[in-house]
Amino acid sequence: MFTKTFKSHFKKINYRSFFSISLTTLAAFTFAVTAQAQVNGPVNYVIPFGPGGESDISARLQQPFFKEKFGQDLVISYKPGGGGAVGWASLNNLKGDGQTIMGVNLPHIIIKPAQKDVGFTTDNITSFYMFHFTPDALVVTADSPYKSLQDLIDAAKKKPGAVTLSGSGKASANHLAQIKFDKMAGIKTTYVPFKGTGAAVTALLGKQVKAEWGYTTVGAKQGKAVRLLAVAMEERHPLFPNVPTFKELGYDMVGGAYRGMALPSSASESTRKAWSKMVGEINNDPAFQKKMLDGGFAMLDIDYGNMDAFMKERVKEYISDARAAGLIK
Amino acid sequence: MDASNFLNALTPFNMMLALFGVVAGTVIGSIPGLTATMAVAVLVPITFSMEPASALILLGAIYTGAIYGGAYAAILLNTPGTPSAIATTFDGYPMAKRGDGDLAVAIACFASVAGGLVGALGLLFLAPPLSKVALAFGPVEYFWLSIFGLSLIASLSQGNLLKGLVGGAFGLILSTVGIAEISADVRLTFGSQTMIAGFEVVGALIGLYCIPVLINLAAVPDRHLKVESEVGSLRILEAAKVTLKSKFNLIRSSVIGTVVGILPGAGGSVAGLVAYSEAKRTARPEQRFGEGEPDGIIATEASNNATVGGGFIPTLVLGIPGTPPDAVILGALLIQGVRTGPTLFEGGGSIVYTFIYGLIIATVLMLPTGLLIGRYAYKTIITIPKAVLVPTVGFMTIIGTFAIRNSISDVIIMICLGVFGWLISRFGFAASPIVLGLILGPIAEQGFVQSWIIGSATDNLWGMFFGRPISLVIVAFTILSLTYPLIVKRRMQNKKSPTDLKAE
Numbered sequence: 001m002f003t004k005t006f007k008s009h010f011k012k013i014n015y016r017s018f019f020s021i022s023l024t025t026l027a028a029f030t031f032a033v034t035a036q037a038q039v040n041g042p043v044n045y046v047i048p049f050g051p052g053g054e055s056d057i058s059a060r061l062q063q064p065f066f067k068e069k070f071g072q073d074l075v076i077s078y079k080p081g082g083g084g085a086v087g088w089a090s091l092n093n094l095k096g097d098g099q100t101i102m103g104v105n106l107p108h109i110i111i112k113p114a115q116k117d118v119g120f121t122t123d124n125i126t127s128f129y130m131f132h133f134t135p136d137a138l139v140v141t142a143d144s145p146y147k148s149l150q151d152l153i154d155a156a157k158k159k160p161g162a163v164t165l166s167g168s169g170k171a172s173a174n175h176l177a178q179i180k181f182d183k184m185a186g187i188k189t190t191y192v193p194f195k196g197t198g199a200a201v202t203a204l205l206g207k208q209v210k211a212e213w214g215y216t217t218v219g220a221k222q223g224k225a226v227r228l229l230a231v232a233m234e235e236r237h238p239l240f241p242n243v244p245t246f247k248e249l250g251y252d253m254v255g256g257a258y259r260g261m262a263l264p265s266s267a268s269e270s271t272r273k274a275w276s277k278m279v280g281e282i283n284n285d286p287a288f289q290k291k292m293l294d295g296g297f298a299m300l301d302i303d304y305g306n307m308d309a310f311m312k313e314r315v316k317e318y319i320s321d322a323r324a325a326g327l328i329k
Numbered sequence: 330m331d332a333s334n335f336l337n338a339l340t341p342f343n344m345m346l347a348l349f350g351v352v353a354g355t356v357i358g359s360i361p362g363l364t365a366t367m368a369v370a371v372l373v374p375i376t377f378s379m380e381p382a383s384a385l386i387l388l389g390a391i392y393t394g395a396i397y398g399g400a401y402a403a404i405l406l407n408t409p410g411t412p413s414a415i416a417t418t419f420d421g422y423p424m425a426k427r428g429d430g431d432l433a434v435a436i437a438c439f440a441s442v443a444g445g446l447v448g449a450l451g452l453l454f455l456a457p458p459l460s461k462v463a464l465a466f467g468p469v470e471y472f473w474l475s476i477f478g479l480s481l482i483a484s485l486s487q488g489n490l491l492k493g494l495v496g497g498a499f500g501l502i503l504s505t506v507g508i509a510e511i512s513a514d515v516r517l518t519f520g521s522q523t524m525i526a527g528f529e530v531v532g533a534l535i536g537l538y539c540i541p542v543l544i545n546l547a548a549v550p551d552r553h554l555k556v557e558s559e560v561g562s563l564r565i566l567e568a569a570k571v572t573l574k575s576k577f578n579l580i581r582s583s584v585i586g587t588v589v590g591i592l593p594g595a596g597g598s599v600a601g602l603v604a605y606s607e608a609k610r611t612a613r614p615e616q617r618f619g620e621g622e623p624d625g626i627i628a629t630e631a632s633n634n635a636t637v638g639g640g641f642i643p644t645l646v647l648g649i650p651g652t653p654p655d656a657v658i659l660g661a662l663l664i665q666g667v668r669t670g671p672t673l674f675e676g677g678g679s680i681v682y683t684f685i686y687g688l689i690i691a692t693v694l695m696l697p698t699g700l701l702i703g704r705y706a707y708k709t710i711i712t713i714p715k716a717v718l719v720p721t722v723g724f725m726t727i728i729g730t731f732a733i734r735n736s737i738s739d740v741i742i743m744i745c746l747g748v749f750g751w752l753i754s755r756f757g758f759a760a761s762p763i764v765l766g767l768i769l770g771p772i773a774e775q776g777f778v779q780s781w782i783i784g785s786a787t788d789n790l791w792g793m794f795f796g797r798p799i800s801l802v803i804v805a806f807t808i809l810s811l812t813y814p815l816i817v818k819r820r821m822q823n824k825k826s827p828t829d830l831k832a833e
Contacts, residue, residue, distance in 0.1 A: 046735075050653065051366065051657040051660060052650050052653075052655075052656025052660055053656075056657075056660055057663055057664075060373070060661070060663075060664050061664060063374060064374075064377050067374075076374075078370065078734065080734065081508070081525075081526045082507055082508030082526060083508055085508055086525065086526040086734070089525065090736070118508065118515065119522045161786050162786055162787060164786050169510075169513060170512050171513050190782060190783070191782075192783055194511065194779065195510050195511055195775060198649055198650060199593065202593050203467065203468070206463070206464035206465060206466070206467055208467035209783065221669075222670075224670075291666075295663060
């Protein structure tokens with residue numbers, strides 16, 4: 001038996017790939033250090049957050065498809081700080097030769113500069129594609145007494161403020177969803193901001209809070225440990241055919257956190273268009289779509305040509321929501 | 330968890346990955362600024378083409394190697410190579426200064442391997458039940474845990490408590506600069522765009538610890554480290570003896586590391602500090618922590634390597650990363666199509682168990698490779714002339730700080746903090762209280778704010794902070810750690826008086 005396993009595994013060793021692994025490693029390290037001097041070859045894909053979040057994971061899902069379709073490595077690096085502001089404030093100082101791109105998130109790039117001077121404005125971020133969004137979802141633990149959205153609403157009506165909800169960050173997609181839904185349902189809940197979705201989910205699973213304002217991705221990741229009460233989509237998510245949308249239940253809530261990619265503003269029009277086309281190609285690959293949907297994401301195809309109109313609409317929506325919530329003046 | 334999983338881990342390919350991972354990790358971790366998280370993140374793409382178990386073995390090996398590698402710079406240059414090795418500097422550098430650097434490096438290796446094994450065994454046998462610990466820790470517990478960590482300032486600055494507290498408070502203030510992580514407020518930036526990013530912890534570590542050493546090196550004519558004897562081996566036998574003698578400390582620190590590793594909000598640096606604090610509290614009277622006590626290195630290095638196995642517990646069982654490198658690995662698993670959760674251990678357990686055995690093998694491999702690389706690192710540091718050492722290390726600090734988030738302002742902040750650290754050290758202020766404040770400040774702040782919000786919403790503020798069993802235990806330990814030096818002092822005085830009489 002041992003020889004069999006031994007043999008079968010021996011076959012799998014690919015010395016050439018191992019050698020190239022070491023080379024890539026070396027290259028990647030030199031690259032990480034001298035990112036700005038890079039002119040050709042691998043593309044530096046900066047995520048303005050730490051690893052492990054939705055931004056990182058969706059970028060990681062793009063990685064192999066990019067390599068397969070365009071033959072170049074998409075090297076992901078992180079530039080966390082200030083809820084993304086550190087990365088975006090530095091975006092336009094990067095080279096616009098198309099070798100460096102950065103992840104962008106909504107509502108972050110709209111709300112943050114509206115609140116305070118954070119080193120960038122919504123208009124000077126050159127987004128060229130929005131490739132997916134994570135729909136808002138109300139999540140509870142599997143053994144929660146809230147079996148349906150109505151249960152949660154009833155509990156909140158009975159004791160205003162006593163229903164605690166965790167979420168990622170303040171003035172974030174989760175926070176806006178909480179404020180918006182409270183208003184729609186005429187209830188008062190307490191929002192507890194955590195550092196990232198991971199920490200917000202941990203608080204939910206540990207029963208530190210009663211429910212969580214999260215995304216459909218939480219349901220995909222946690223499986224049977226959690227129950228989604230409703231999702232903020234036009235139609236039900238294919239991964240959760242039994243979870244109603246807010247719309248079905250009578251609340252006009254559709255949205256979540258949108259994610260895309262941007263180039264430094266010095267990038268030429270042709271570079272922007274070329275990038276938009278490349279990302280669109282990945283987005284159209286059924287294998288990529290399946291991976292994204294399995295992860296709980298929802299696909300979105302806003303290319304460079306449609307970006308201005310899309311952003312205009314989102315800015316209007318988020319700013320009025322945030323203003324109504326008192327998050328901005 | 331049967332034999333075939335073990336044999337799977339033993340295939341030449343997997344063994345090769347484990348060896349490569351440990352070596353690469355150790356080298357990367359030894360360079361200040363290149364952290365375990367970065368090492369793992371950079372290597373993730375090359376694991377796409379591998380089987381999930383092999384990919385995990387490679388990433389786990391790099392991770393564990395990097396955590397150990399952080400000890401070299403901590404011991405030989407007084408600069409933690411990774412944040413996990415902060416407490417290693419407390420006793421490691423004094424040991425190196427007096428000529429015991431070789432011994433310190435070897436002890437660190439033994440302790441790291443032992444800690445790594447305890448963590449991995451915890452993962453192998455107790456993962457599902459231990460994962461509950463991650464959930465039992467809520468905001469209040471994190472708040473009290475960070476207060477416990479801050480209490481270490483008191484014992485770190487014995488005889489100089491006021492200066493220690495001033496340093497700690499300064500660190501806490503530094504930690505609030507920039508955009509607040511959970512409230513999104515912009516604080517203490519004085520209108521400067523640079524300050525929005527705040528003080529990056531690794532960069533601050535490099536500045537506060539390494540730059541003063543470099544300045545002193547350039548300012549005084551002495552050799553960097555004292556060398557007692559001919560440089561030969563690493564004094565391995567002696568190190569093994571010292572480590573074995575402290576088996577109780579070794580095991581306690583490993584267990585602390587495993588448990589802290591499970592907590593998603595803490596990590597290697599907190600584990601090292603807690604273990605160090607406990608080792609110091611329970612020290613024998615003749616032990617002098619902070620002046621080159623081997624037990625200090627044992628505590629830190631055993632606990633920080635135990636966080637590797639511990640951190641994998643919530644990562645694999647709950648899908649919640651225990652430490653930042655785990656977050657990267659979790660992402661890699663998702664892309665491989667591996668769904669984490671309790672079922673991973675039951676149904677499709679083979680991947681997990683092959684990986685755990687691989688991690689154990691990698692940890693064992695760390696013993697020979699670690700001693701070998703350690704010997705080389707030690708030899709290099711003590712033999713190269715100062716005129717080469719100072720600029721080389723200086724260059725590394727800049728590269729390392731820049732690489733964290735490709736930011737030149739981080740480098741400027743690092744150098745300013747370094748010069749500042751050197752200046753205040755002339756007045757008896759140490760770097761460690763500042764660093765403790767900087768690292769633990771945000772954990773304390775978030776925990777406090779969240780507890781306050783939840784406590785107010787449920788009309789149970791008092792019960793929130795003082796009514797939960799785990800937090801009460803941590804509070805008790807904090808009080809113990811704060812008052813213990815006083816108790817010992819009193820006991821010593823009581824003991825001393827009769828003997829003094831006898832002597833006369």
